[in-house]
Amino acid sequence: MKSLKKYILNKTGHFGEYGGRYVPELLMPIMEELEKVFYESIKDRSFQDELNGLYKTYSGRPTPLYFCENLSKKLGGARIYLKNEGLNHTGAHKINHCLGQALLAKRLGKKRVIAETGAGQHGLATATVCAKLGLECVVYMGAKDFRRQRPNVFFMERLGAKVVPVKSGGQILRDAINEALKDLISNPEDTHYLLGTVCGPHPYPVMNAHFQSIVGREVRKQLDGSPDYLVACVGGGSNAIGLFHDFLDDEGVKMIGVEAGGKGIKETSSKCDHAARFETGETGVVEGFKSYFLQNKDGQIKDTHSISAGLDYSGVGPQLVYLKDIGRIETSYALDDEVLSAYELLARTEGVFAALESCHAVAEVIKLAPKLPKNKIIVFNCSGRGDKDLFIVTEKFNFKIS
């Protein structure tokens, strides 16, 4: 297990058979240049210092690791710790890779940054760092997400970003990614695509994993050791990889990625009631990388459903699929209703509103903790705070805002 980190990624960006760089020729030079500058920069002391400085003074890192005493007592099993990425500036872990990539964009001499967003957290973090670093910013957002994540749309626009609702397909995250890739194909020279998760063509999965791995490193320091379980929700997989990465070599640490079970694991040939790629997904090559995708037998990608826009995605990070294949991580899923119960329980026991995405991890913790003895430690990634979900949860809890 010691050498795990060394062999999970090869030089061509493959994790086992997954990952890679399946993009049109037009994008190849851009990806090669990005890869080169990324590897040079992370070895460069001045880049590291600048990034770490921003993490500390701008984003507010390190984020707290908080012992959920009341929740642990209530569930009557393992000791539960919450890694509060929601206390980052802009309210989620997304700023970790946004700061890293925006500094790279500067080094690449790019003036314009584009991004896709689902829940709006990645778009918000991108718009924020672009405002700070003086970069033009365009955010693509599925029209359905544009409607259901209004607060983030408002804030992105106030930050000077142009938010483009994407009306094609299911009008969700996947459609936004398609649109952003098309933009990059049309504007390859002046634009950096600040992709917001550990998906996409090489080097995005490894680059975003690198920038997110600070989360796990902080946990190790804060615990002064290793936990027994790590739990994180999985959309594309950025917050999960961020939490897991530093512990991959620690054999004793069990890791669970939690997907969106939506309304249940049911689907037709074009539409899923969930976004559980590890349940019914199959290997495919889409949006520039090889991984699991929810697709029909012809290879047409299915629309997905989740109460949380950030997990509502038909593909998943290639490294996570590889780690699942070799048995290093486990996966499970949480249904929309379980997620709402988890949202409420965490709020009432600990006074923390977690993002609906992160509540998938909470829902898993609720199932897991009572089965474990009291000396075991679970750390879950509270990847974002719940403010942005105001309009969804008020509707679900039958509360009229105005």
Place this chain on the structure above:
Amino acid sequence: MKIMTHIVAGYPSMKECEKIALTMAETDVSYIEIQFPFSDPIADGETIKAANDAAILNGTTTAKCFDLVERLKGDVPLLAMTYYNIAFRYGLERFCKKAHEVGLYGLIIPDIPLDEEKYEHYLELCEKYGLNPIQIVSPITPDRRLREIAKVARGFVYCVSNSGTTGERENLNFNLKKYIGRIRKFIDLPLALGFGISNKKQVGIATEFADIVVIGSKIISIHKDGGISAVKAFCLDIRS
């Protein structure tokens, strides 16, 4: 002057696109590109993306696309354009074998770059089944990649453009001359040029530099407005 035209299999229906393709063949186009629809066509614009969606909704499957090719087989060389997931899910070897059996001249799959050859063996399988794997290049493809592409290219090479190559006629001339000139230094095969070409004037400009002019999404809008007769008139007119 050689022209390559384009249809999306199953759009607006399987019957209608077959008629469109037969009409194109009658006007003596040099190649017809038949797009096997995919839900996530990242290299296509809005018009073709919408046609892909509609074709999938119509029940178009990969098997039906191959049936269409088989029915259309005639004097005009046919190429299948699609995205890698479609071939991958069909089984790449099975896909190439079937492509050969139905008489396809070549494949245009934009998201399978040479760099993945050792994982996918796409070029190897094209060779085995006598298919031309059409390579795509752009104005920002560096010389070192052109050298690699030149080694594996067969049939012709498809030159696409980015936003930098459209615009004023003088500019267009200058940019195309530079662009195509550079590609020719590396590649001996005929060059096809596509940059959203939609009228006779642009065809004229493209012909000055390239061997094959590609007309893609324009056909879809022409058919939408004027039906088959308009497509026929257009194909005849642009070459007159």
